[in-house]
Amino acid sequence: MNKTICALAAATLATGAAASEPIAVTAPGPQGDLAGTLIEPAEGKPVVLIVPGSGPTDRDGNNPMGVNASSYRLLAEALSQRGIGSLRIDKRGMFESRAAIPDPNDVTISAYAEDVSAWISVVRARTEVDCVFVLGHSEGGLVALEAGQKSDDLCGILLVASVGRPLGDTLREQLQSNPANAVVLDEAFAAIAKLEAGEGVDTQDMHRGLMPLFNPAVQGFLIDMFARIPAELAAGVEVPMLIVAGGKDIQTPVTDAEALAEGQPAAKLIVIDDMNHVLKPVEGDSRLANIATYSDASLPVHPELVDAIASFLEDSKS
The missing domain is CATH 3.40.50.1820 (Alpha/Beta hydrolase fold, catalytic domain)
Incomplete structure (x- = not known):
């Protein structure tokens, strides 16, 4: 202290x-x-x-x-x-x-x-x-x-x-603005949609580049934030x-x-x-x-x- x-x-x-x-x-x-x-x-x-x-x-x-x-x-x-x-x-x-x-x-x-x-x-x-x-x-x-x-x-x-x-829209725009994300956009957008619906996302087979963003540890916070x-x-x-x-x-x-x-x-x-x-x-x-x-x-x-x-x-x- x-x-x-x-x-x-x-x-x-x-x-x-x-x-x-x-x-x-x-x-x-x-x-x-x-x-x-x-x-x-x-x-x-x-x-x-x-x-x-x-x-x-x-x-x-x-x-x-x-x-x-x-x-x-x-x-x-x-x-x-x-x-x-x-x-x-x-x-x-x-x-x-x-x-x-x-x-x-x-x-x-x-x-x-x-x-x-x-x-x-x-x-x-x-x-x-x-x-x-x-x-x-x-x-x-x-x-x-x-x-x-x-x-x-x-x-x-x-x-x-x-x-x-809405934060989901912002996240979609930020992901789409980087051409390097093209290969993961469909998967990322599907995950955002589930979180917006208040559902968790299964990350077991998720592209590893998306794991920091959709880490199960932060999904509760994302669900709460996307709802506002x-x-x-x-x-x-x-x-x-x-x-x-x-x-x-x-x-x-x-x-x-x-x-x-x-x-x-x-x-x-x-x-x-x-x-x-x-x-x-x-x-x-x-x-x-x-x-x-x-x-x-x-x-x-x-x-x-x-x-x-x-x-x-x-x-x-x-």
């Missing part, structure tokens, strides 16, 4: 607010503690709870599958320069939240949303802020939307590079909502953001033309250059994203 360290008081300067030091914090999980990093806000400023994307993605936005962009850490630090607090978290069963459940695959979107509520309680107790906003990145947007169905404990939702269509319609969840949110998409996002296209905005017409939609999925600026249309940013923690998150978030939070106060 990490020891909690004291935060520096936020001081207002002519150029903005001095960043607070990060604090290791915990929240109660099902069988053990959840772990996260809190940056306290300046007086009168809100806190943004950052919910990670899919797979083994940690509180900084990195995962062992080749993503080392540190997008969430960099975003939290950029927000702190404006006095905005943040909490970034490890998902239950993973990294320093591994004590929360013995099997990190034994989860649902609803379970993750319960953890969001637990974290909001911790933030309010530690900082005495009036408002906690929930920012979901990628798959984390689905968690934020689920949490938003019970809006009495949060003040707004921010969806960044979030899926807006992001645009319908967006329609059920009654708090302010910001939707941000990147024009250079090669994983979640702008059409997903547009689908979310159609579901919730009161939401504010912003498209940042040269931002990619890991929230970094990208020049040109080279896929290799785009992917290179996934492992470049020295590259800051897109400044227009920081501006959009800060503006939305300020507008939501009025």
Whole structure:
């Protein structure tokens, strides 16, 4: 268990607010503690709870599958320069939240949303802020939307590079976009259809290239996730909502953001033309250059994203 360290008081300067030091914090999980990093806000400023994307993605936005962009850490630090607090978290069963459940695959979107509520309680107790906003990145947007169905404990939702269509459709599109997958598409599409119907998939004779995707250990989570319609969840949110998409996002296209905005017409939609999925600026249309940013923690998150978030939070106060 990490020891909690004291935060520096936020001081207002002519150029903005001095960043607070990060604090290791915990929240109660099902069988053990959840772990996260809190940056306290300046007086009168809100806190943004950052919910990670899919797979083994940690509180900084990195995962062992080749993503080392540190997008969430960099975003939290950029927000702190404006006095905005943040909490970034490890998902239950993973990294320093591994004590929360013995099997990190034994989860649902609803379970993750319960953890969001637990974290909001911790933030309010530690900082005495009036408002906690929930920012979901990628798959984390689905968690934020689920949490938003019970809006009495949060003040707004921010969806960044979030899926807006049924997840089965998204997966089909992603598989089809890679010509190398042509030989397994029929088998993959059949598996997706079964999961959408709430049925498990027999992987005994499945093409080995599909095994990581349809591993029996994750099929329960996939069934739960495929059953949710992001645009319908967006329609059920009654708090302010910001939707941000990147024009250079090669994983979640702008059409997903547009689908979310159609579901919730009161939401504010912003498209940042040269931002990619890991929230970094990208020049040109080279896929290799785009992917290179996934492992470049020295590259800051897109400044227009920081501006959009800060503006939305300020507008939501009025």
